[in-house]
Amino acid sequence: KDVITAKDVKLSYGSYEALHGISLNFHEDELTALIGPSGCGKSTFLRCLNRMNDDIENINITGKILFEGQDIYSPKMDLVELRKEVGMVFQQPTPFPFSVYDNIAYGLRIAGIKDKELIDQRVEESLKQAAIWRETKDNLKRNAQAFSGGQQQRICIARALAIRPKVVLLDEPTSALDPISSSEVEETLMDLKRKYTFIMVTHNLQQAGRISDQTAFLMNGNLIEAGKTEEMFIAP
Numbered sequence: 001k002d003v004i005t006a007k008d009v010k011l012s013y014g015s016y017e018a019l020h021g022i023s024l025n026f027h028e029d030e031l032t033a034l035i036g037p038s039g040c041g042k043s044t045f046l047r048c049l050n051r052m053n054d055d056i057e058n059i060n061i062t063g064k065i066l067f068e069g070q071d072i073y074s075p076k077m078d079l080v081e082l083r084k085e086v087g088m089v090f091q092q093p094t095p096f097p098f099s100v101y102d103n104i105a106y107g108l109r110i111a112g113i114k115d116k117e118l119i120d121q122r123v124e125e126s127l128k129q130a131a132i133w134r135e136t137k138d139n140l141k142r143n144a145q146a147f148s149g150g151q152q153q154r155i156c157i158a159r160a161l162a163i164r165p166k167v168v169l170l171d172e173p174t175s176a177l178d179p180i181s182s183s184e185v186e187e188t189l190m191d192l193k194r195k196y197t198f199i200m201v202t203h204n205l206q207q208a209g210r211i212s213d214q215t216a217f218l219m220n221g222n223l224i225e226a227g228k229t230e231e232m233f234i235a236p
């Protein structure tokens, strides 16, 4: 089953065409790696999938992106609803400068959840899912920015998961981390990838080979090749 379908997506920044017509399907509960050299359009394409680049001046996007069959660029699309379903994790861990608890609760409150017990329950559940509960359960009031980089990134993953999205977009989620933190984040994603649809930008070919189900190669704004990771990477 396809959760997101992109059809002939073209994107220009002013007169500069950064994406030349990308068609790609993202399958339910799989992890897709978007890979390719710097500047090839990976982030640009990723940000189309939850309309993160709508506000850029002079941007022009054509083609179609369907989320569960709905055209996300249709005027009827509710952006708040879309972003509840399609969450985002960035390269730099970006917890808000307040407690771990409030980092997670913030998004839940915006999503309209007011019940304290339900919030407590979701905070615990999402921190457990992101494999950061052990390090945070006795420190929920501690400022999230006081944790290590890898811990902060897992807090950000927990924050994204707390809303119970269908899809999580990740833009080079490990490239700002040290190798140990990076492999902890990879393990977290591997444990979760049968429960969520992940779409991850990476420039690390080995990482794509280790953790993705589908790999898509971009170059100069074109999709060069896409397929099952196990068929694309030949074991050494």
Ligand code: ADP
Pocket: 013, 016, 018, 036, 037, 038, 039, 040, 041, 042, 043, 044, 045, 056
């Ligand atoms: P990647 O993620 O593969 O490194 P990007 O998607 O960030 O590539 O960028 C693709 C191309 O689009 C690059 O040439 C980049 O300079 C350009 N670009 C990205 N964002 C903008 C923007 N806001 N305005 C103009 N050009 C941009």
Ligand code: ADP
Pocket: 039, 043, 091, 171
């Ligand atoms: P990434 O680490 O994902 O490759 P970049 O460092 O390329 O991101 O870009 C960081 C930010 O700057 C992004 O929001 C991107 O849209 C914007 N940007 C990138 N290239 C350009 C450009 N040529 N002109 C204007 N903005 C750009």
